[in-house]
Amino acid sequence: MSTYRELLTEATRTLARAGIPTPFLDALLILSHASGLPKEALLASYPEPVPPETRRTFESLLARRLAGEPVSYIRGLKEFYGLTFHVDRRVLVPRPDTEVLVDAALTLIRRDPAITHIHDACTGTGCILIAILTHTPRPLTASASDVSEEALDVFRENASRLLGTVPPHHRSDLLSSVPGRFHLITANPPYLTEEEVAVMKASGWPEPALALASGPDGLSHIRRLIPQALDHLVPGGYLICEHHDAQADAVAELYREAGYTHVRHLPDLAGRRRATLARRPL
């Protein structure tokens, strides 16, 4: 019977040979999931034999990783902004890049006490809104929207578990069916090109194309959202939109063309412009 150490070493080698970039971490997280042992307890159990049932579960989960499924879908969860979100094939896995947007939203909320009413469009797991509502310094009224009913199911599940309540939410093409006006709208819309997503899908990428693809230049959603959001913001209200660094100049131009003021890029720690913030004129 193999020990935990032997099983991990063997799995790490198999994943590395298959070109998985983080083979030890992936093997550790999958074994932790299969055994029900936290990572730290697993490392402490190195010399102990792995029960046959755990080994069978581990091997079937490892096969899914080797077939290209992300660890987050295999575990059914992903950490974001210090919170653990349920994820599965109905939603995009939250990315650390999106924490830039949450940081900026929380900074605005802390600085401007007039911000009390917020909306998160293209919400997916709800990671942006739920992170904001968990860390806000004062109560906010909040709502969310997504065009995908399946994504809204995941949003409801995460909000109920992490907030203890489910904020109002709407199935909506961008903001078209969202009632009300807000002091702050956040959005991480799809922003890859159709061609990029076709290549990813052909290689077996499991995330929903609906969460990724946005027309021939990746800007179809943002091009509609920016002018549309003006009607959903109070005067002086803010829109923060995530995008790729290479799209930052085009996005700033879209904000200016629509009449926004105070257009400002939000860089990540590496200096990449991962989101842009602007205000509806007063």
Ligand SMILES: C[S@@+](CC[C@H](N)C(=O)[O-])C[C@H]1O[C@@H](n2cnc3c(N)ncnc32)[C@H](O)[C@@H]1O
């Ligand atoms: C890039 S994911 C972002 C998910 C989540 N906010 C996050 O940051 O991880 C984009 C989301 O937009 C949704 N979506 C795609 N097209 C949409 C549209 N036309 N209107 C509203 N939501 C849309 C997708 O279902 C998906 O949940």
